[in-house]
Amino acid sequence: MRIHxxxxxxSNQEEALRFYSDKLGFVVKNDVPISEAGDRWLTLVSPEDPDGVELLLEPDGHPAAKPxxxxxVNDGIPFTSFxxxxxxxxxxxxxDLGVRFVQxxxxxxxxxxxxxDDTCGNLIQIVHMNQ
Amino acid sequence: MIGKWLLAYHRGVREADGDVFKALADPTRRKILDELAERGGQTLFEICSRLAMKHQLGSSRQAISQHLDVLINSGLVTSRREGRYKFHDIDTRPLDRLTDRWKPSENKEL
Structure with a gap:
């Protein structure tokens, strides 16, 4: 078993695609329409690891998602880390690309x-290991 | 009237001093102040991360949040909201009053 x-x-898949590709630099791996409402199976990968784990830009339409x-965000907690x-x-x-940092x-x-801030309602952490 | 106002005022100041001493009495809260002195404008998450990663203080988010409330009530920390984010800063002004209290002063009015 592997994590894929x-x-x-x-909050918006198209805006998310713009941010995660144009700003962060990820590239589209899969983009498949899955609902009449326009939702897509939209995944990105890192150009440094094109066969690696895919990032799914998943619509937050479930009522529990927004709260x-x-x-x-209120507590400054990044749920995802790169x-x-x-x-x-x-x-x-x-x-310099206009991305807002809260830390x-x-x-x-x-x-x-x-x-x-990913502009789609999430905080994202970036990290490196200190030598 | 003036006497009553002074009494009320002095009690207020003393109570505020008590809050500051209480806030400073806890080592975790002193560490929070150390970290906020190093850099202002921290989210709750950043404060929790610094305590856990730099000081091995693995307190829960709720515990740190309660420590922050004590610090805010003492006036040593202020919180401000910017859009959806909430940032915390240190305010050292309450400390000045504490030390002045026992310093000899010829012109000190009681």
Whole structure:
């Protein structure tokens, strides 16, 4: 058994696609219509690992999803975390693209982290391991 | 009337001092202040992360949230909302009053 998909619950799949591809730099792996309402099976992968785990941009239409997301954002909690080579460099790159950070890079023991807003109702952590 | 106002005022100040001493009496709350002094504008998550990762203080989010409430009531921490986010900052002004209290002062009015 292997992990092949992990989800982020997004308020709008098209806006999410723009953010996760144009800003973060992921590429589309699967884009399949699955409902008459326009929902898609929309997954992205990292260009550094095209056969790796896929990120599913999943509609947050379930009534429990929005209160859950809002409660996490209120406390600044990123539900999803991405590994990068250099958090400071990635922070500067994304900030220059207009990405909003709620936590600028901070070294915390074994890790350096920063937290950004994905514009679709989620906070995302980026992390690297300190040597 | 003036006397009553002074009494009321002094009791208010003393109670506020008590809140500050109480807030400072706990080592976790002092660590929170250390971290907020290092950088302002932290979310609850960042504070929890710093305590866990830097200081091995694996308190629950609820516990840290309660510590923050004590610090906010003492005036040592302020919270502000920016859109959907909530940030916390340190405010050291209540500390000034504490130390002034026992300093010799010739012109001190009681």
């Amino acid at each position: 998909v992990t989800s982020v619950l997004v 859950f997301k809002e409660a996490l 590994l990068v080579t250099d958090v400071q460099a990635e922070f500067e790159r994304l900030r 600028e890079p901070a070294s915390m023991g074994p890790v350096t982290t920063a937290v950004l």
